[in-house]
């Protein structure tokens with residue numbers, strides 16, 4: 178077992194506070210009271226739980242240690258494909274904490290919120306520029322919420338043309354949220370099989386596209402980490418039958434400054450600020466999924482919208498065709514602020530450089546693992562590389578077992594068994610923020626696991642072996658969670 182940095186990061190052991198302490202211990206020392214005691218009201222003095230008596234240091238150590246159980250990108254490599262777990266520069270956090278922003282109340286009158294409104298207005302312009310689309314809403318609270326907003330816009334568009342449609346084309350590699358968002362808006366998702374090279378072929382779209390189809394939802398680069406190179410042709414086919422092209426921009430981290438979706442036929446696109454634009458995510462924290470649209474669709478964007486006249490910013494609900502408000506107040510302002518800081522501090526060249534490094538890192542891993550793991554496609558990838566379990570099938574070792582073994586080496590496992598079209602998929606997205614040494618450590622760990630799969634497959638079946646909790650029965654854990662530690 179290699180002793181990589183962070184090897185202990187996932188090895189956890191901490192008893193419950195109830196198992197510690199001694200009767201009579203106190204976590205504080207107060208001076209003797211100089212006022213007469215005032216007894217508690219009767220309703221507060223009944224029988225309660227027998228709380229453990231603990232010293233201050235026991236409490237401090239317990240909670241400090243527990244706080245280190247949160248594995249995050251600040252503690253180690255987090256190569257979760259499709260999630261873009263890049264490092265978030267701390268300057269973004271510092272700016273998000275500036276009191277004028279952090280303490281601003283969403284109900285402040287606009288005259289007192291000019292700075293916040295200007296920031297949001299400028300961010301809309303940056304995102305317009307980056308996506309090559311004309312207008313942006315910052316309201317949606319996550320990528321999936323952006324998709325829902327986009328589908329509402331598709332719906333409003335067809336309604337405005339006098340005839341609603343019933344179906345949406347969605348590639349078989351799509352993120353599960355795509356069909357869910359379409360279905361929420363009443364559209365039946367129609368799967369589009371990807372071609373042998375992992376990308377969508379125009380002829381497949383042409384055969385499925387009809388006058389009942391409202392449009393296509395397409396992720397580019399797609400969830401196999403491949404660039405949908407037929408985008409312009411696919412968009413032409415969809416448009417020629419009166420449909421709209423929705424772009425899932427969750428993977429924009431691969432193409433910033435290189436491809437503007439609006440220039441290759443996309444009409445509506447969401448971005449995941451918490452992926453591409455470097456704000457913390459995971460664990461259900463807030464995100465932001467702004468939606469950018471072509472000019473003639475801007476009348477459907479959620480309202481109120483931020484408008485500027487002679488340097489004065491205001492919120493206007495004067496958009497009669499708007500799909501309405503999709504979030505309370507103005508979206509997740511703290512996330513917008515971090516993205517704004519990130520974009521400004523990187524600048525256009527820096528963003529482009531980030532994408533180039535993201536693609537380089539993924540291809541480096543792909544090249545250095547391809548003699549032991551079987552790449553899903555025989556071509557360079559974009560920001561993430563996908564392998565199948567073909568080489569391990571003889572030994573019977575599964576993708577899940579290899580992923581679990583990575584934990585023993587101190588690495589967070591990559592995304593596994595997604596996308597569904599790849600057998601035993603292993604999807605690695607290193608992002609641009611890792612050093613070569615870190616990538617090399619991960620590659621060595623994976624190579625040694627593959628060796629072990631051949632020599633001692635039993636060790637993998639029992640992995641992880643160095644963690645507090647060993648292999649879980651995941652179904653039982655989900656159905657009957659034991660939260661006591």
Ligand SMILES: *Cc1c(COP(=O)(O)O)cnc(C)c1O
Nearest residue numbers: 259319320321352396425427464
């Ligand atoms: C992450 C992701 C989404 C969903 O975004 P959330 O912010 O998690 O709702 C949608 N599509 C793709 C391709 C993604 O990677």
